Amino acid sequence: MMDFITKNKQNLKQGTQQPRLTYWVISAAVWLTVWQVLAGAVHEEILLVSPLCVFRRLCQLIFVGSFWLTIVSSMGRILLGFFLGMGIGTLLAVLTNQSRLCYAVFYPIISIINATPVASFIILALVWLSTAKVPVLTSCLIVMPSFWRNVSNGISETDSDLLEMAQVYRFGRRRTWMQVYIPSVLPYFSAACSTGIGMAWKAGVAAEVLADTHLSIGGNLYDAKIYLETPDLFAWTAAIVLLSILLEKGLVRLIQMPVKKLYAGEKRCQ
Amino acid sequence: MPISLKHVNFAYNREKIILQDFSLRFPEKGVVCLFGPSGCGKTTLLRLLAGLEMPVSGKVDCPFRTAVVFQEERLLPWETARKNVAAVLHGPKQQTAEEAGKWLRKFDLAGSEDVLPGKLSGGMRQRAALARALAFQPELLLLDEPFHALDARTRDLCAEVLMHEGTQMLTVLVTHSREEARLFSDQILTLQGPPLVVVSQSCL
Numbered sequence: 001m002m003d004f005i006t007k008n009k010q011n012l013k014q015g016t017q018q019p020r021l022t023y024w025v026i027s028a029a030v031w032l033t034v035w036q037v038l039a040g041a042v043h044e045e046i047l048l049v050s051p052l053c054v055f056r057r058l059c060q061l062i063f064v065g066s067f068w069l070t071i072v073s074s075m076g077r078i079l080l081g082f083f084l085g086m087g088i089g090t091l092l093a094v095l096t097n098q099s100r101l102c103y104a105v106f107y108p109i110i111s112i113i114n115a116t117p118v119a120s121f122i123i124l125a126l127v128w129l130s131t132a133k134v135p136v137l138t139s140c141l142i143v144m145p146s147f148w149r150n151v152s153n154g155i156s157e158t159d160s161d162l163l164e165m166a167q168v169y170r171f172g173r174r175r176t177w178m179q180v181y182i183p184s185v186l187p188y189f190s191a192a193c194s195t196g197i198g199m200a201w202k203a204g205v206a207a208e209v210l211a212d213t214h215l216s217i218g219g220n221l222y223d224a225k226i227y228l229e230t231p232d233l234f235a236w237t238a239a240i241v242l243l244s245i246l247l248e249k250g251l252v253r254l255i256q257m258p259v260k261k262l263y264a265g266e267k268r269c270q
Numbered sequence: 271m272p273i274s275l276k277h278v279n280f281a282y283n284r285e286k287i288i289l290q291d292f293s294l295r296f297p298e299k300g301v302v303c304l305f306g307p308s309g310c311g312k313t314t315l316l317r318l319l320a321g322l323e324m325p326v327s328g329k330v331d332c333p334f335r336t337a338v339v340f341q342e343e344r345l346l347p348w349e350t351a352r353k354n355v356a357a358v359l360h361g362p363k364q365q366t367a368e369e370a371g372k373w374l375r376k377f378d379l380a381g382s383e384d385v386l387p388g389k390l391s392g393g394m395r396q397r398a399a400l401a402r403a404l405a406f407q408p409e410l411l412l413l414d415e416p417f418h419a420l421d422a423r424t425r426d427l428c429a430e431v432l433m434h435e436g437t438q439m440l441t442v443l444v445t446h447s448r449e450e451a452r453l454f455s456d457q458i459l460t461l462q463g464p465p466l467v468v469v470s471q472s473c474l
Contacts, residue, residue, distance in 0.1 A: 161340070164322055164340075165340070167322065168321075169358040169402075
């Protein structure tokens with residue numbers, strides 16, 4: 001009887017995985033066909049380019065040295081902004097949780113930054129900074145409030161029972177942070193990374209477009225629009241989407257590794 | 271330093287009075303059992319002794335090294351049993367890990383030293399918490415119903431280790447069980463409240 005149940009469970013597991021991949025392939029095929037049909041119906045490459053043409057252009061681009069240089073430059077700028085936002089947001093979360101004065105001082109600024117549209121940041125940054133620094137500042141300001149909010153939640157949600165235990169056993173400030181707060185905050189921090197990287201990427205590219213930054217993905221998008229090179233516009237957009245997915249998956253996996261390890265044994269025995 | 275409470279007043283939210291001009295002096299060593307109905311203020315008394323609550327007025331005299339075993343084990347879920355015990359020790363990593371292992375083995379946790387609390391049973395977690403408390407080498411050990419998750423055999427084993435290792439300290443044990451109170455303590459304080467009062471004091 002037990003054998004039968006186990007086999008059935010295995011079959012179910014396999015069954016749930018196989019259709020998932022099939023559905024993805026079917027979904028992609030359906031939408032690519034729709035796109036191809038629409039492009040054929042419009043029959044104007046300047047308005048809507050076919051997926052085949054985009055794929056061909058993308059293949060041409062990846063063999064050009066400047067394509068990779070552009071991608072590395074853009075990623076460098078956006079990641080720099082992302083990590084700056086991560087650092088500042090986390091530091092502010094710690095400060096505002098420790099001191100009411102700090103909270104009173106920084107909360108209005110964080111709220112204003114959170115409520116300001118991305119376009120306003122970019123235009124203001126263009127007034128103050130060189131075009132290369134605009135995507136850095138934009139990405140930083142976009143992710144900073146998200147890190148502040150998540151890390152603050154993590155700190156305030158830290159198990160008070162564990163904090164009392166740390167107090168009783170004289171852990172001291174450093175030990176309490178290392179052994180209680182940081183492991184408690186890590187899942188919240190990881191969530192901020194997952195959402196933040198996508199936001200930073202989109203806002204950073206938008207900033208590059210508006211700033212027409214030299215050697216940037218956004219700059220290439222802008223040029224493609226100016227010279228009505230629709231295949232280029234679509235090819236660069238496809239590159240952005242692919243990079244965004246790769247970056248999000250890669251970074252999130254990297255950050256979630258210690259979180260998964262940390263919470264591997266937390267599920268209580270029944 | 272004698273462990274005592276002098277004219278202590280304590281209330282939650284300034285309304286629910288738990289201790290009113292409460293005074294009590296504990297012996298320097300031995301096991302004192304606090305016995306009384308639920309909600310009478312036993313745990314509050316323990317929290318005051320542990321320094322987790324501050325009295326509204328009055329004085330609580332307690333040693334610096336006080337360990338508490340709470341009703342729930344309060345182990346760090348992301349650390350193994352060994353690291354949980356080692357967390358309260360000071361010294362080189364290797365040394366504290368060995369010391370922690372020694373304490374865990376005393377509580378019959380050999381083979382479970384490097385297991386995360388989530389993978390241990392409730393009784394094993396409670397024993398790990400007891401091992402951590404003793405490893406801290408406290409002058410005052412506060413136990414808030416520490417045997418409630420243990421079967422009779424394990425309870426007796428823990429009590430034996432506690433009695434053997436705790437000869438040089440004062441142990442204050444909160445329990446609802448008359449049997450536990452009789453078995454493990456030198457002195458039983460029967461409490462009632464709130465406000466908390468000692469209704470009887472018996473030495474065994």
